[in-house]
Amino acid sequence: MQQHNGGLKINQQFKAYQLPNFVLQFYPPGLVPRVWRRVMSLEDPFFVVKDEVFKALNKTRGLYLRWRELGDSSGAEVEWTTTELRNSLRSIEWDLEDLEDTIDILLNTKTIC
Template sequence: MSLEDPFFVVKDEVTKALNRTRGLYQHWQHLRKEGIVFSKDEVQKTTAELRNSIRSIEWDLEDLEDTIAIVGKNPSRFRLNSAEVVQRRFFVQQTRDEIGNIKEKLQIMRGQDFDQSAKKVIFLVTMHS
């Protein structure tokens, strides 16, 4: 029975989840384009799915970081060299950066939605005054 390195198992899961998240993000961007009318429910559902997917990836990345920290203290014990440990850290950081960029865009759009809602309320109040 061969023992598979758990890093690669989790890395594969993260990679698959990241690909799904990229697809969700592209769909979310399409839904957000001005001039295109979609149901508010669909936008909210996609946004929620995207946030959940990001959260799940972040948890997996935390697990990977924990294992890398353990392995990094004594790579030879785990039959790894320092270059492999560096590659693992790079994967985690690269993934974290990409997820961070998506989260940032979600936050920006959330702020714009709030601004738009506030403008609509102000407009309606001034119309009825």
């Protein structure tokens, strides 16, 4: 565990962020413990964004692999794949910025209800 400003502790091995009386845990898709699946609300913005980012990463990975397969060739498919790859990366960046802003708000909030 590493100590950071404001009492935030980060456990790199488990990707857990811990504040006093609050823990934020990241799990790969499909590996969320059964108990937590029941506790987590589908409407919780953090989990919605996290799921969107994981889905977008999988899509982007596929686009990147296809883009590499196309190599130095030219044509409509290369252009389309390149555009989709750029758009997908931008979308992930925006989602991560939103997630970071949400975490910053939580860190700066004195009470969590």
